[in-house]
Amino acid sequence: MILSPTLQQMPPIQDKTFYRAAVIEAPGKVSVQNLDLPEPGADEVRIKIEGCGICASNIPVWEGRDWFEYPVSPGNPGHEAWGIIDAVGENVDNLTPGERVAGLSYNAYATHDIAKAKDLVVLPDFFDNKPFPGEPLGCAMNIFSRSDIQEGQTVAIVGSGFLGLLLTQLAKSAGAKVIALSRREFSLKAAKEAGADEIITLDDHYQIIEKVKQLTEGRFCERVIEATGKEWPLNLSIELTAERGKLIVAGFHQDGMRNINVQMLNWRGIDMISAHERDSSKYIKGIKAAIDAIEKHEMDPYPFFTHGFSLDEMEDAYKHLTERPDGFIKGLIINNQ
Template identity: 40%
Template structure:
């Protein structure tokens, strides 16, 4: 099989390796595709604490594909089943997952891109955010996770915010804002404090979701959250310590919620719920997959994800595609 190995920051190499064999309770997956996650940018750029070369296929974890073979003791799955899963070396033609971390896809999704891991993240963040009917919601960042969250907020059966405002480096296009149910899209260069104050009668937002993993939006998130409001940390902060304005957080009595999950069972339940919502048409990944690359061009997939050109939301690496 072909597999991508991150030899050093910003340099993958494609190697020919033996396909792994699934062990007890494991499943061998034939990888149809793997999304490039924002958390993958840390290994790509070279954050402290990592060793290179990384294991072949790492850090790919947003995988979808088909079951190739079953290890001893696996039940409820068959070769050929379309699935999404939690795995960790999916920049490869094959990867191994625990059967407990595999979610089958219904026939309606069998030929579609289903990135179960980020879908699970979005579902779990939406639960932790606890948006209520009539809330003013501010979303900091308009990347792939944010777009998923906006779709979840916009479901007919979900509690309806009175206003949804995004703030990011670039404003959303009018078309994208309408599609995602955004009432107003601002940039960091706008007078966002005045604007949020104006639409809330000076109270600020009920719920602020920070989805960037950066210091400045985290600071801004606290400033835009009302007294007894909720600041949801959904961004992945992997590049060192953060400082917070504890005086402000204390004075306003805000609830600060770390929306990251580390329990595989909760992750899987989020994937299962996300797959059900996708199958029901409650939200859609297809318009959000803006860039695809064959495995041989994985370095370009990562550089594009780092540079984030105009219109970019998500890169997906497709091992079966050819350059």
């Protein structure tokens, strides 16, 4: 279904002894199960989940790889949840039941999940009745910070999915000129609406290089953000980066080794930065920065939340994620019970 930019008010929290969770039983097969409601341990809270974003990093476990074991843990690999605290464990004195939060938890394709108290951020009233998948929004802010984008620079963003579109908005807010690249016509249109100055179809390698060379009067781009997770666009990104420029790897390269053009990296003196964070405190800092950026209108994710699904529609959600039909940018699992 197509998602409304706002959410209906969730019904009052009710006492239950079970919760519902989606379980990937085998590649391409999902069931929704009723399970005993977990209790938070020390330093933990339980969240009644309003919703959870679906992430491209889920694709390998959905499709199947040799290193996965099935069934996976209930609710896994959902990790982009927001919701309302309904129980707290021992030693938790900074959060209380009834507070609306977003943050890091790892079994969030469910009606409830457990999270560490330190890995959550209380959402301001500004976000009432609005979805807030904190993890990818924080990720975008962390990538933007690592990119060191300055006013007047030319920034190429290779890949115009959810992440690339957020970074387009942020780069424009910083005063940069943005060249957006994508293989999908729909994504290029979305990039233009997000503020991109120029759009280029990801098709012919050498024609793309020539177009960017012309647009930059032969200098290429001071910053290039690769947001596809694929080998060819990564190598293209190297060739679009100016001498002493920065190439920021934002795509999630999760399906094997990469052959990259180290010769060009060396020749142009390019700084190649992997912008992925693994420290949870960095993610929480990014989520707080995302709240601030949205409130200041430097970033607006809401036009990009294009599709909503229930837990019972998880298989359809995964199919949209892998097939990416026209009109699909970011899908959310929405709990309305």
